[in-house]
Amino acid sequence: MRTSRVETIANYAFLVFGAFVVLVPVVWFVLTALSPERSGLLDLSHLSFTNFPTAWRQANLNHTLTASAVITVGAVVIQALLAILSGYGFGVLGVAGDRVLFPVVLLGLMVSLEAIIVPLYYQLHTIGLTDNWFGMILIHVGTSVPFGTFWMRAVFRAVPEALVDAARIDGGNSWQVLWHVLYPIAKPGVLTLCLLNFMWTWNDYFLSLVFLSSPDRVTATVALGSFQSLHTTSVNLLAAASLIVSTPVVVLYLFFQRRFIQGVVSGALKDT
Amino acid sequence: MQQAPSGARAPARAPEAGLRQRDGRWDRWWRSPRARRRWLGLLYAAPALALFGAIVLAPVGQSLVYSLYQWDGVTEPTFVGLGNYVNFFTDPLLRDSLVHVLVLVVFFSLLPCALGMFTAALLGGQRVRGDGVFRVVLFLPQVLTSIVVAIVWGRVLGPDGPLNSTLRAVHLDSLAHNWLGDFTWALPTLGLIGSWTNFGFCMVVFLAGIGTIPRDRYEAARLDGAGPVREFRAVTLPGLRGHLIVALTLTMTGALRTFDLVWNTTRGGPGSSTTTPALMLYRYAFQDPQLGQASAIGIVTAVFCLLVALGLARMAEQR
Numbered sequence: 379m380r381t382s383r384v385e386t387i388a389n390y391a392f393l394v395f396g397a398f399v400v401l402v403p404v405v406w407f408v409l410t411a412l413s414p415e416r417s418g419l420l421d422l423s424h425l426s427f428t429n430f431p432t433a434w435r436q437a438n439l440n441h442t443l444t445a446s447a448v449i450t451v452g453a454v455v456i457q458a459l460l461a462i463l464s465g466y467g468f469g470v471l472g473v474a475g476d477r478v479l480f481p482v483v484l485l486g487l488m489v490s491l492e493a494i495i496v497p498l499y500y501q502l503h504t505i506g507l508t509d510n511w512f513g514m515i516l517i518h519v520g521t522s523v524p525f526g527t528f529w530m531r532a533v534f535r536a537v538p539e540a541l542v543d544a545a546r547i548d549g550g551n552s553w554q555v556l557w558h559v560l561y562p563i564a565k566p567g568v569l570t571l572c573l574l575n576f577m578w579t580w581n582d583y584f585l586s587l588v589f590l591s592s593p594d595r596v597t598a599t600v601a602l603g604s605f606q607s608l609h610t611t612s613v614n615l616l617a618a619a620s621l622i623v624s625t626p627v628v629v630l631y632l633f634f635q636r637r638f639i640q641g642v643v644s645g646a647l648k649d650t
Numbered sequence: 651m652q653q654a655p656s657g658a659r660a661p662a663r664a665p666e667a668g669l670r671q672r673d674g675r676w677d678r679w680w681r682s683p684r685a686r687r688r689w690l691g692l693l694y695a696a697p698a699l700a701l702f703g704a705i706v707l708a709p710v711g712q713s714l715v716y717s718l719y720q721w722d723g724v725t726e727p728t729f730v731g732l733g734n735y736v737n738f739f740t741d742p743l744l745r746d747s748l749v750h751v752l753v754l755v756v757f758f759s760l761l762p763c764a765l766g767m768f769t770a771a772l773l774g775g776q777r778v779r780g781d782g783v784f785r786v787v788l789f790l791p792q793v794l795t796s797i798v799v800a801i802v803w804g805r806v807l808g809p810d811g812p813l814n815s816t817l818r819a820v821h822l823d824s825l826a827h828n829w830l831g832d833f834t835w836a837l838p839t840l841g842l843i844g845s846w847t848n849f850g851f852c853m854v855v856f857l858a859g860i861g862t863i864p865r866d867r868y869e870a871a872r873l874d875g876a877g878p879v880r881e882f883r884a885v886t887l888p889g890l891r892g893h894l895i896v897a898l899t900l901t902m903t904g905a906l907r908t909f910d911l912v913w914n915t916t917r918g919g920p921g922s923s924t925t926t927p928a929l930m931l932y933r934y935a936f937q938d939p940q941l942g943q944a945s946a947i948g949i950v951t952a953v954f955c956l957l958v959a960l961g962l963a964r965m966a967e968q969r
Contacts, residue, residue: 520705
């Protein structure tokens with residue numbers, strides 16, 4: 379198919395414009411983080427990294443990044459494990475009562491946090507799991523069950539059935555079939571699930587705001603929010619702290635961008 | 651979904667009969683490899699299901715109960731029936747938050763989807779060299795945490811931020827505003843921040859969809875002498891239908907639930923010009939406890955999201 383030159387140029391112009399609109403505020407922000415000027419004015423002749431250690435201290439990032447890391451890693455590992463097990467149940471073995479259970483889990487995909495947050499808070503409060511990292515992990519894991527189950531169910535269903543049958547005939551029990559036959563094939567799918575869960579858990583703001591309160595237990599995102607309202611005058615430090623907090627997910631994104639994009643797009647397509 | 655073996659259904663209705671005779675049908679069914687596998691499957695799914703039940707299902711039920719009471723969390727709750735729901739639609743403050751969120755739907759969802767479709771139409775099935783790079787850049791706002799998006803834009807649009815300084819530098823002082831602190835401008839400004847976040851996402855979704863449209867359809871359309879508009883209506887739009895519906899669902903439910911961005915920029919202000927239901931929920935749940943009202947807001951928001959998702963999914967099925 380021939381496309382006119384004008385058309386090609388118009389397409390590029392549009393894409394370049396889109397990329398420009400996305401990048402301008404981000405680039406401005408990065409340069410602010412590198413500028414010594416506290417008001418946020420750019421000072422391109424004196425760019426330096428000195429804002430980063432200062433911001434790290436002032437925003438209490440030692441504690442808050444630890445909180446984010448513990449909660450995120452804990453949640454991602456448990457989410458993956460439960461998703462593998464339940465995806466195996468629903469996708470390969472079949473689940474007794476799945477005529478009821480499956481639609482209920484399906485509905486869970488669409489239950490938004492708002493509908494559960496009030497009773498969940500007061501229930502967890504009475505058993506001492508608020509302001510508690512373990513409680514946060516439980517909430518992240520519990521709310522991620524529908525997506526994880528669907529994701530792993532689809533991943534396992536893509537494996538040829540003959541492979542599972544052959545392994546079973548060879549005398550493998552269900553546990554061995556899962557870990558020695560299915561899991562090695564499903565690894566890429568598990569990795570994408572982990573990356574998505576990592577992004578969603580690390581970037582969470584609302585749950586941490588509601589469930590964590592002590593300054594040494596809140597996650598980095600919430601700490602950034604309070605840092606913002608306390609230090610309205612040092613924009614460069616705020617920018618530096620923001621960049622530090624965004625770094626883990628952005629680095630993973632740059633490394634695994636295909637997985638992130640495909641994961642979000644295909645996960646979304648599967649949901650409906 | 652896996653179909654239950656036909657023999658498994660009848661005994662399940664009357665298990666007692668099977669239990670009485672040891673070699674009855676129920677017993678045989680229980681010992682059949684298929685049924686054993688399904689109970690094993692339940693065992694594998696049990697940890698996930700149990701946690702899901704405790705963290706999601708039970709609170710949904712409690713939320714429904716809470717929403718029928720007036721309760722400050724301390725004193726004895728009083729039953730008010732559907733009062734909290736009625737209040738959501740009649741109380742001026744709450745009704746306004748609903749209107750605001752409808753405005754946000756336009757900016758968060760309709761505008762980015764329209765822009766994305768426009769790009770898709772422009773591309774019209776041709777591959778762009780270097781589209782990987784564009785994709786990475788356009789998708790970036792999706793992976794940035796909401797608080798950072800709020801901080802970036804809060805500064806860019808601040809009274810002395812780069813946007814206003816640029817406007818002043820080119821002598822357009824009259825256009826400079828305190829964008830997020832102005833009664834008229836705050837809501838559309840928040841909306842445009844959402845457009846910024848979602849527009850790349852929509853474009854990436856549609857670019858992925860364009861790849862699945864057979865190229866010969868475009869060629870056929872051109873041979874028929876279709877202009878760009880007809881080509882769009884005949885080839886691109888039907889080919890991207892599923893992708894469009896997904897993008898609409900995700901961005902619309904996102905807009906209906908807006909909290910992080912508003913909380914970290916305007917806190918609902920100035921006045922109450924940028925409140926959203928989620929923000930009111932947070933206020934009523936944790937700042938000025940009216941737990942029944944908060945639960946009702948949560949339930950209504952969830953129902954709206956559900957209706958949007960189901961409604962759009964239906965549209966996807968009607969081909």
